[in-house]
Amino acid sequence: MNIQRLTDGVSIRRQLADGTEQQLQAVKEIIEAVRAEGDAALLRFAKKWDKAELSALKVTQEEIRQAADRFDPQLLADLTEAAQNIRSYHEGQQQQGYRHDRADGSYVAQRVTPIESAGLYVPGGTAAYPSSVLMNVIPAQVAGVGRIVVTSPPDSDGNLSDGVLVAAHILGIDELYKTGGAQAIAALAYGTETIRPVDKITGPGNIFVALAKREVNGDVAIDMIAGPSEIAIIADDSAYADEVAADLLSQAEHDQLASAVLLTESRALAEQVAAQVKSQLATLPREAIAAASIRDHGAIYLADSRAELIRAANQLAPEHLEIMTEDAEALAEEIDHAGAIFIGRYSSEPIGDYFAGTNHVLPTNSTARFSSALSVYDFVKRTSIVHYSEQAWRDNQEKIARLARLEGLEAHARAVESRAWKKESQS
Numbered sequence: 001m002n003i004q005r006l007t008d009g010v011s012i013r014r015q016l017a018d019g020t021e022q023q024l025q026a027v028k029e030i031i032e033a034v035r036a037e038g039d040a041a042l043l044r045f046a047k048k049w050d051k052a053e054l055s056a057l058k059v060t061q062e063e064i065r066q067a068a069d070r071f072d073p074q075l076l077a078d079l080t081e082a083a084q085n086i087r088s089y090h091e092g093q094q095q096q097g098y099r100h101d102r103a104d105g106s107y108v109a110q111r112v113t114p115i116e117s118a119g120l121y122v123p124g125g126t127a128a129y130p131s132s133v134l135m136n137v138i139p140a141q142v143a144g145v146g147r148i149v150v151t152s153p154p155d156s157d158g159n160l161s162d163g164v165l166v167a168a169h170i171l172g173i174d175e176l177y178k179t180g181g182a183q184a185i186a187a188l189a190y191g192t193e194t195i196r197p198v199d200k201i202t203g204p205g206n207i208f209v210a211l212a213k214r215e216v217n218g219d220v221a222i223d224m225i226a227g228p229s230e231i232a233i234i235a236d237d238s239a240y241a242d243e244v245a246a247d248l249l250s251q252a253e254h255d256q257l258a259s260a261v262l263l264t265e266s267r268a269l270a271e272q273v274a275a276q277v278k279s280q281l282a283t284l285p286r287e288a289i290a291a292a293s294i295r296d297h298g299a300i301y302l303a304d305s306r307a308e309l310i311r312a313a314n315q316l317a318p319e320h321l322e323i324m325t326e327d328a329e330a331l332a333e334e335i336d337h338a339g340a341i342f343i344g345r346y347s348s349e350p351i352g353d354y355f356a357g358t359n360h361v362l363p364t365n366s367t368a369r370f371s372s373a374l375s376v377y378d379f380v381k382r383t384s385i386v387h388y389s390e391q392a393w394r395d396n397q398e399k400i401a402r403l404a405r406l407e408g409l410e411a412h413a414r415a416v417e418s419r420a421w422k423k424e425s426q427s
Contacts, residue, residue, distance in 0.1 A: 189220040235325060
């Protein structure tokens with residue numbers, strides 16, 4: 001890993017392409033094919049890209065039961081406990097509406113209700129992610145979403161991984177479909193003969209999934225445009241170089257475009273971590289992917305002060321930020337922009353990926369400056385309610401009409417005043 005000084009004027013803002021013109025055009029063609037051909041397009045794309053000959057798109061309850069029967073009991077218990085932790089955390093996000101009553105008999109209120117349906121995308125490809133099933137489904141369930149649909153790409157045998165099936169089993173999901181990529185997003189947005197459309201699509205995926213979500217946004221709601229995984233670590237001489245390196249590699253192994261960054265004031269630690277990353281890379285099963293990530297998107301930055309470290313971290317606004325310093329909790333209070341913060345030596349980022357209960361669907365590419373983790377809030381709507389009494393109308397109608405005319409909207413003013421004319425004519 002290259003070691004650079006922040007004072008050299010380097011920019012650490014994450015910059016990734018939004019996809020090539022060819023990729024965008026391919027996504028548009030896929031979406032149009034799904035809208036025009038429905039299931040036939042999904043089956044054709046499964047054969048073309050997943051090498052899967054599918055006779056049906058929907059996963060049967062028998063497939064889910066068989067996966068649960070052959071699944072390792074200890075792993076089943078681990079996934080179940082993780083689901084409980086995730087549910088417990090997200091239950092804290094439940095919101096109640098409110099009502100403000102006024103002395104004149106009027107009131108204003110806010111009603112919180114769940115969306116009716118959600119389509120949750122679970123990536124496949126180079127790895128299967130049962131944890132993503134838990135992270136997407138559970139906040140939707142806690143919010144009270146009535147219909148939850150999960151899609152994931154099949155393997156070449158036409159199956160979803162046992163882990164994904166078992167996660168669905170734990171959560172009681174009965175709409176699970178074998179389709180991935182941009183075609184899955186199109187199916188969720190517009191529907192096919194088998195898959196009814198949904199109101200909102202959530203979940204991470206590759207560049208084609210991200211581009212497809214961007215294309216359908218507006219016809220259906222989406223959570224975010226999530227890019228490749230990121231980790232930044234702030235560490236001092238109290239940190240262990242082998243642990244810092246292991247945590248950097250935990251994200252590098254996700255994707256060749258993943259980013260792993262160390263921020264430190266210690267040149268000794270920087271050099272030790274660089275050596276450890278090189279050494280540990282050689283033992284990873286996904287060495288080629290992690291090595292490409294480290295080579296192209298990994299870096300170690302040396303700062304001259306604590307203030308410079310904090311400024312750099314907030315500029316980067318990473319998806320995951322670990323703080324491994326003697327004063328980690330105090331330093332965390334100074335971080336304004338991060339998808340999730342992991343405080344102290346024992347809070348390695350994978351703990352959040354799997355077990356702590358916080359959501360691992362997080363903003364990337366510096367969008368943590370203005371967005372947040374997937375949550376219950378993503379699956380509810382907030383409706384404003386207004387009830388004006390006659391007294392409240394009498395006291396305020398002239399003021400409202402004046403404000404309407406200030407903006408040149410005469411019909412607005414007359415709408416309020418029309419009650420006055422009617423009252424006077426009836427007296």
